[in-house]
Amino acid sequence: MKLIGSYTSPFVRKISVMLLEKGIIFEFVNESPWLEESEVPRYNPLGKVPALVDDNGQCWFDSAIIADYLELQHTPPAFSPADPLKALQVRQLAKLADGITDAAVLIVREQQRPGNQQSEALLIRCRGHILRGLDRLEQEARDGQWLHGDTLNLADIATGCMLGYLNFRRIVPDWCVERPALVKLAEDLFQRASFARTVPAA
Numbered sequence: 001m002k003l004i005g006s007y008t009s010p011f012v013r014k015i016s017v018m019l020l021e022k023g024i025i026f027e028f029v030n031e032s033p034w035l036e037e038s039e040v041p042r043y044n045p046l047g048k049v050p051a052l053v054d055d056n057g058q059c060w061f062d063s064a065i066i067a068d069y070l071e072l073q074h075t076p077p078a079f080s081p082a083d084p085l086k087a088l089q090v091r092q093l094a095k096l097a098d099g100i101t102d103a104a105v106l107i108v109r110e111q112q113r114p115g116n117q118q119s120e121a122l123l124i125r126c127r128g129h130i131l132r133g134l135d136r137l138e139q140e141a142r143d144g145q146w147l148h149g150d151t152l153n154l155a156d157i158a159t160g161c162m163l164g165y166l167n168f169r170r171i172v173p174d175w176c177v178e179r180p181a182l183v184k185l186a187e188d189l190f191q192r193a194s195f196a197r198t199v200p201a202a
């Protein structure tokens with residue numbers, strides 16, 4: 001299996017963490033999607049990472065689809081409940097974490113533009129998405145160790161990668177203030193070997 005991605009992408013990190021947790025051996029192909037000569041569009045017409053090439057040579061893209069694909073391989077541990085409604089609930093929470101990540105990535109891109117070309121309205125809107133999303137995840141994290149059920153799941157992994165990205169890019173750096181359940185979740189996740197091995201490189 002080949003994972004096409006960059007070391008700083010939180011979406012790529014999510015897939016790396018899943019592969020490491022499941023003990024699936026994979027080759028990491030480091031490709032920046034932002035370079036003119038990027039090979040990423042060969043794997044994903046949308047030009048985004050991650051993409052995954054499976055052992056049959058089929059290429060999968062979008063981290064949510066790749067996560068579904070990996071779950072379909074039934075390599076333990078499962079990160080999605082067997083019950084379809086519970087599985088949908090977990091995917092919705094993972095989608096929420098991914099949506100926060102999308103907003104954070106947008107802020108990073110916007111802030112890379114010259115100051116006088118940045119849209120203050122866009123930055124405020126993205127910040128709103130992030131804060132409301134974090135508040136919802138905080139509520140969900142209050143019961144039990146994990147966001148859903150009593151085992152590590154896809155929503156936890158997506159949330160850990162999102163919080164790691166907020167820390168890495170210093171977006172909403174005070175996210176941890178008054179969100180103790182998310183802080184605890186992050187502490188638990190960041191201690192795992194899969195997270196320690198995928199800390200974003202500056």
Ligand SMILES: N[C@@H](CCC(=O)N[C@@H](CS)C(=O)NCC(=O)O)C(=O)O
Pocket residue numbers: 008009010011033034046047048049050061062063064098105
């Ligand atoms: N929904 C996509 C988002 C992936 C994404 O936004 N990746 C960023 C890197 S963090 C990217 O490749 N951006 C390149 C671009 O937008 O052209 C997923 O979950 O895989």
